[in-house]
Amino acid sequence: MTHVPRYRFAPSPTGFFHVGGARTALYNWALALRTGGTFVLRIEDTDESRNSPEWTQGIIDALSWLGIDSSHPQFEGPYFQSQNAELHVAAAHKLFEQGNAYWCDLSAEQIQARAKETGKQGYDGYSRDRGLTGGPGQVLRFRVPTGSTVVHDLVRGEVEFANETIEDFVLLRSNGSPMFLLANVVDDIEMKVSNVVRAEEHLPNTPKQQMLWDALGHTPPQWAHVPVLVNEQRKKLSKRRDKVALEQYREEGILPDAMVNYLMTLGWAPAGDTEIVPWSSMVEEFRLEDVNHSPAFFDIKKLASFNGDYIRALSLQDFVSASLPVLAATDAWPSSRFSAEVYEKIAPLVQTRVVTMSEVPVMVDFLFLEDPAIDQAAWDKTMAAEFAADVLKHCMSEFASCEWNHDALKTILESWTEAKELKLGKTQAPIRVAMTGRTVGPPLFESIEILGRDETIRRLQKSLSRLG
């Protein structure tokens, strides 16, 4: 008997790491941290046909990205379910010996045929008293007792299931391998798991598993079933249809802190008027009893908004560090032309303008390209102005000898603009396109200052000749 709560996260390594799984992991982790408990990671790899070793590493990497560090003292594992196979089989035989389970040789087709005859659904307990002793082609089924099973759930309250609605489920496949329901329970018992926090889709499994705990002579854990995450159609997030891979969000430049914060607020909210709160206070405040009961929509727009907030909250130094890998990985310019020193100058102007880190390169590419990538639509639109050539010429000659800072540069354009009775918003456009190739971007005069006099004049000249 242990008084230290033991939480567990038990994903199956069958694909990229699911954002729903990430939230479940985070809930467990927060709880383990706050209660001084343990977070046990168990890889449920019993379905050999669907497993792959690299997925396991993917899970560990994903958890670590979320801040669930496998070297933390409260982290235990990973354990592998497949390595406990003998234990699962032993438990199954114990259940058979105790009379809690029996062998059955009905095929799926036979079960269907019987169901059709009796007009009922599913397996009807046909083999219960046939005294089969196991062997090829036979599965071991649990003998569901009469009565009812009440699940005490921290988020749902008491949920009662009439046992007659639960069919005698399979414990061991005909090839002798254990099924999830059994393996899961045996492992939880073995690992002394005291708290099971998982997605609501498992709620219908829970009475079965609770019967298993009872039959195996152990007190069931404290259950908690959190609502599933859904898409805009309000269907459970699926790997096929929806963008659910945590790795993908990471690659697109979502900051881990933003993802963690956002995921935590799906079904739960920290106290106060803001949802953007540090991890430490979420750990302190999070309670399963406060988790909502209905499915939550995974809203990428809101995630992006959180991410923008987190980016802006970064110190300049941290923002630069976070940018560097993205800048190194981009193929927006030849890597030899990149300069971290130049980037640092423009970084503060970029920081308030991106929502994900992956937007950074396109914002600064004009600094690292020999010639800016001219957007044709931007060119056509701005260079059509009757003053386009004039403003380019004027700037070219004035910029050649003026003081080189953004205020001076701005003053030059401003005076010209006023003299022509135009608006700066208009006249800056051709210059911007000449410099960056686009109509939008970081503040123009600061950008020009960073670009440098020679390059600026060269680009003005080039645009002028292109204008023709």
Add this chain to the structure above:
RNA sequence: GCCCCCAUCGUCUAGUGGCCUAGGACACCACCCUUUCAAGGUGGCGGCACGGGUUCGAAUCCCGUUGGGGGUGCCA
């Protein structure tokens, strides 16, 4: 079909019988700021699914209806 869960703005939520004329956030719109775009500021739009109870009083409790979701495998 059967079992189970759920129901507050479009979305995520606060709300646990009177503090609710229902609060915040995202999104959207407007205005301000402004060298583009952002950021920031101000304001706006918008909700207790419906019907019955219980109560002096209900978003909050009960029942029903409707609507959603999950499960129903020799998957996990």
